[in-house]
Amino acid sequence: MYTADIDPICKMHVDEKTQFKSIYKNKEYFFCSETCKKKFDELDKNVIRVRRSLKDKERISFGRLKREIIDPGICTLCGACVASCEVLSVINRKPALNGQCTACGVCYNQCPRTITTESSLIGSVQDVFSAKSAIPEVKGQNGGAVTSMLLYAFEEGLIDSAVVTVKSAEEPWRPMPIVAQTREDILRSAGSIYVHSLTMEALMTAIKRGSRSIGFVGPSCNIDAVHKMQNSPYGLLHMFMRVNILKIGLFCMDTFNYEGLKNFLEEKEIQLSTVLEMKIRKGKIIVRAESEHIFPLSDLDVYRNGSCTVCTDLTAEKSDLSFGGVGSKEGYTTVLARTGLGLELFHDAEDRGYIKIEPLGGKGLDNVLHEGKAKKVQMYMIKKRGALHIK
Ligand SMILES: Cc1cc2nc3c(=O)[nH]c(=O)nc-3n(C[C@H](O)[C@H](O)[C@H](O)COP(=O)(O)OP(=O)(O)OC[C@H]3O[C@@H](n4cnc5c(N)ncnc54)[C@H](O)[C@@H]3O)c2cc1C
Ligand code: SF4
Ligand code: SF4
Ligand code: SF4
Structure with missing residues (x-):
């Protein structure tokens, strides 16, 4: 043979x-x-x-290292690639080919500036799922898995309140963080609002009111704030030592300035008060009012919050459970179970009939990793866009 x-x-x-x-x-x-x-x-x-x-x-050639690291000007000239390959040398102060590249991928994998492991893209994860709510009243942004997890935790007595974001009654689509202490409050928090929400203020209110087990929902910047307040010896650690917080992270690529978003839609003759739903999918924002309107996300670039242009954590890596749309089919939420607590509660929520779980296919996880990478390298793009002058 x-x-x-x-x-x-x-x-x-x-x-x-x-x-x-x-x-x-x-x-x-x-x-x-x-x-x-x-x-x-x-x-x-x-x-x-x-x-x-x-x-x-996958075959990885020097071209990829050149495209992602050398051409954008973020090569540190450490020499790891050159030292790993005979057909590479430094020419005009840049690593360059002096022979035939066989696409073995070694130089790319040696480079300190490339991201080559799954955990460096989306943090540590114990298991991944696609899930949707099994509660008929839940009308979520994707599968309603976040809202159903909160209902489960609240109704089983695992949390006594939840910090969530609802739409302001005074100004349509203005995010309003609240401390939810009823089933109705949790139900009305379903859906995504693409504007920064002051969730930490509501968390502090919940603690001051005496809540001791709190479900907290927010994107990575909010989850990071909770993490720091729980761990920093400065300031408020003593308050956080007395509470248990179930950290429910949301995937997040962008938020927009409220006035900017409002003006943008008004220019298109869409009043925020008539908007029923906003969704971001595949580089487009879909706005559903009396009819459906679709705009390229790049039209909203000028209203993107500055903090989001330097944010590199798509999947809220410090959460117990992270939830997002990317990776799953329509009507489902992608779920990353990170901690033992998160994984156990997620399975228990299924056992008790709050959510339905399906495995997340390899392609779904690939899409999450792809988007995670886009977020990790967006700092590099700043240089490309010329917003910073790094020499
Ligand atoms: C600002 C923002 C940007 C996002 N960007 C992406 C993305 O790029 N890619 C992706 O895959 N997923 C993104 N998501 C996550 C996605 O929109 C869904 O929230 C997630 O898939 C969960 O869906 P669900 O149906 O299970 O949630 P639901 O059951 O509908 O629950 C949604 C939860 O989100 C909370 N929430 C809504 N708006 C805010 C806010 N501004 N701040 C804090 N909490 C809020 C509500 O309190 C509620 O608890 C984003 C979410 C937000 C809020
Ligand atoms: S290390 Fe491999 S991929 Fe990189 S230049 Fe040499 S042969 Fe090409
Ligand atoms: S390994 Fe990366 S950072 Fe180091 S010289 Fe090569 S391209 Fe530049
Ligand atoms: S992109 Fe980052 S900084 Fe901006 S809202 Fe999302 S998690 Fe926060």
Whole structure:
């Protein structure tokens, strides 16, 4: 039977019956020629191991390193790529090819500026799901999983209040953070408002009122604030030591300035008071009023909050559970269970009939990772857009 392997030096397929072999850490390596075998025996074997582990994965060429790191001007000139490959050298103060690239991916994976692991894109995760509410009254932004989780935790007595955001009664679509202490309050908080919400103020109100187990919902910047207040020895730690907070994070790419969003829609002859729903999907904002209007998200770039242009955490990495739209089919919410507590409560909510769970397919997770990466590297884009002058 013909068996083939990859020569770790030249990456050619070689017959395992070849006479050119080497054993390294109990593993046998095969070569096309004496030259490759000699190079292998002399080279740092760790580099070879990376090359081998990459052989079945996506082919990554130097072009990608050039496109993502060198051309945007964020290469630190550390020399890791050049040191890892014979066909690379520094030319005109930039790493460049001096021979044929075989797309082994080593340089890309060595570079300190590339993001190459799942956890560096979306934080640590124990399990991933697609979920939707099993409660008919819940009308959520995606699958209503957030609202149903809160209902479960509240009705099972696990939390005594929830910090959520509702629409202001005075100004349509102005976010109003509240301390929900009834089923009705939790139900009316369903849906997303793409404007910063002052959730920490409501959290402090809940604590001062004596709540001791609180469900808290917010995007990463809000979750980070809770995390800091829980852990910082300065200031308010003593208050946070007395409460348990279930941190429910929302994926978040952008929020917009309220007045800007309002003016934008009014220019299109859409009054905020008539808007029933806003959704962001695939680079578009979908506004449902008497009829449906779709605009490219880039039209709203000027109203994007400055804080969001430097934010690199899409999935609220410090949460117990994170929820988002990307990755799941219409009518479902993507859920990342991060902590043991989050995972246990999520399964219990299913057992008690509050949510329905499906596994998140590989493509769904790929989409989450893709969007996570877009967010992580957006700092680099600042340079591209010329907003900062980094030399
Ligand atoms: C500002 C913002 C930006 C988002 N961007 C993305 C994105 O780029 N990609 C993506 O996949 N998902 C994004 N999401 C998450 C998505 O819109 C849904 O919130 C999530 O999928 C949960 O859906 P659901 O139906 O389970 O939630 P629901 O059951 O509808 O519950 C929604 C929860 O969101 C809370 N909420 C609404 N607006 C705010 C706000 N401004 N601040 C704090 N909490 C709020 C409500 O209190 C409610 O508890 C964003 C959400 C927000 C609020
Ligand atoms: S390490 Fe060398 S051969 Fe491999 S992708 Fe980079 S430039 Fe190409
Ligand atoms: S490894 Fe990355 S940062 Fe270092 S020189 Fe190469 S491209 Fe630049
Ligand atoms: S993009 Fe970041 S800073 Fe902006 S609202 Fe979302 S989590 Fe907060």
